[in-house]
Amino acid sequence: MNQFRFSRRPDIGDRIRVSFEFFPPKNDEMEGRLWETIQRLEPLRPRFVSVTYGAGGSTRERTARTVKRILDGSTLMPAAHLTCIDADRDTVDQVIGEFASMGVRNFVALRGDPAAGVGTQYRPHPNGYANGADMVAALRRQGDFDISVSAYPERHPESPDFATDIDMLKRKVDNGATRAITQFFFDNDVYERYVERVRRAGIYIPIVPGILPVHNIRQVVSFSARCGALVPAWLRERFDGLDNDPQTHMLVAAAVAAEQVLDLVERGVGDFHFYTMNRADLAFAVCHMIGIRAVVAAAA
Numbered sequence: 001m002n003q004f005r006f007s008r009r010p011d012i013g014d015r016i017r018v019s020f021e022f023f024p025p026k027n028d029e030m031e032g033r034l035w036e037t038i039q040r041l042e043p044l045r046p047r048f049v050s051v052t053y054g055a056g057g058s059t060r061e062r063t064a065r066t067v068k069r070i071l072d073g074s075t076l077m078p079a080a081h082l083t084c085i086d087a088d089r090d091t092v093d094q095v096i097g098e099f100a101s102m103g104v105r106n107f108v109a110l111r112g113d114p115a116a117g118v119g120t121q122y123r124p125h126p127n128g129y130a131n132g133a134d135m136v137a138a139l140r141r142q143g144d145f146d147i148s149v150s151a152y153p154e155r156h157p158e159s160p161d162f163a164t165d166i167d168m169l170k171r172k173v174d175n176g177a178t179r180a181i182t183q184f185f186f187d188n189d190v191y192e193r194y195v196e197r198v199r200r201a202g203i204y205i206p207i208v209p210g211i212l213p214v215h216n217i218r219q220v221v222s223f224s225a226r227c228g229a230l231v232p233a234w235l236r237e238r239f240d241g242l243d244n245d246p247q248t249h250m251l252v253a254a255a256v257a258a259e260q261v262l263d264l265v266e267r268g269v270g271d272f273h274f275y276t277m278n279r280a281d282l283a284f285a286v287c288h289m290i291g292i293r294a295v296v297a298a299a300a
Contacts, residue, residue: 016265016290018044019079019208019273020283023052024062033278034066035073040280042074043294044287047271050108050148053081060095068102079148080104082139083112084129089138092129096142106146108181109135109172133171140176149173151180151207153194157228166201179205181273183227184212186235188263209264212275213257213282214239217249254282258289265290 020041025031038049051066053059063080070078080099084092099107111132124130129138132149139145149172152165159165169180185191195207214220217239224231238256242249261272274283284294 014291015270016261016292017047017271018287018292019047019049019271021050021052021273021275022066022278024059024066025278026062030278035069037276037278037280038070038074038076040284041276042076043296044284044292045295046076048077048079048106048146050079050081050106050273053083053110053112064098064102067099067104071103077106078104079106079108079146081108081110082135083110084125084131084135085112086125086128088125088127089129092135092138093142096139100143100145105143106148107139108148108150109139109177110150111135131168133168133175136172136175136177146179147177148179148181148208149177151182151194151198152228153182153185153191154228154230157226162197166197166203169198170201170203173203173205177205179208179271181208182210183229184210184275185229186232186260187230188260188267190230191264192267206271208271208273209269210273210275211257211261211286213286214253215250215277215279215282218243250282250285254285254289257282257286261286261290 022034022037025034041049049070051063051070053063067078067080070076082092082095082099087095096107109132129135136147136149139147149169151169152159155162155165156168159168172180182191182194191209198207212220214235217236221231221236223229235256238252239249242252264272274286276283
């Protein structure tokens with residue numbers, strides 16, 4: 001596919017629901033920037049916002065603090081990421097209980113990346129949950145939570161084939177998952193074929209596209225190579241010559257992401273999850289371009 005196809009209709013924003021992903025900040029400066037991002041995106045009334053859980057569970061405390069601040073300081077519904085990397089079952093169950101006691105009812109259950117990063121070998125904890133399906137079961141035992149899981153339109157890099165990959169998704173659904181959020185992708189035909197495979201396997205939960213606005217094309221190409229996501233030649237060409245022109249880069253990135261979303265809407269998709277990289281600019285611009293408008297609370 002060389003380009004997206006879409007025709008803009010005035011009511012399209014009324015039929016789209018969005019959610020946003022953030023990662024917990026490492027320092028006070030990054031926390032201030034994240035909170036500015038949250039406040040900027042809050043008026044768009046996302047369905048929920050998710051907060052990631054670092055590789056190897058490395059951000060457990062910072063994830064909890066971020067989730068708590070969102071609960072206490074905004075109208076947003078946070079979904080806490082949860083992984084089983086380098087943790088035994090008792091520890092994971094304790095974390096679930098801590099989030100639940102805060103009032104968290106939404107989770108994103110993942111196996112997670114090894115502490116050494118994407119592409120390194122995964123080894124289950126000897127006394128831990130083995131994978132994402134086990135994580136879903138652990139959550140379901142503790143409460144009637146809304147549970148999102150991961151899905152891979154281009155196949156998980158560790159899966160030998162699509163059948164194995166989709167079988168894992170089926171296990172997650174059987175254990176209580178309520179939606180799947182995909183790895184980012186840039187070819188909508190790939191997503192559409194994946195959903196067809198999933199439906200043929202008897203999986204009927206929503207498969208929400210994960211949308212990654214391209215803040216930095218070089219970083220996206222590098223990360224995509226490690227996680228098995230294709231960056232089409234036409235997309236790279238859109239950003240040719242813009243390494244030292246961040247303003248134009250941002251304009252092109254917003255247009256590309258909006259085109260992708262609107263093309264998916266034409267194909268019947270209504271829910272989208274944006275990987276924000278803790279920056280509001282592109283996510284807000286894309287939402288505006290697809291017809292979602294900020295709702296400002298009336299003064300008291």
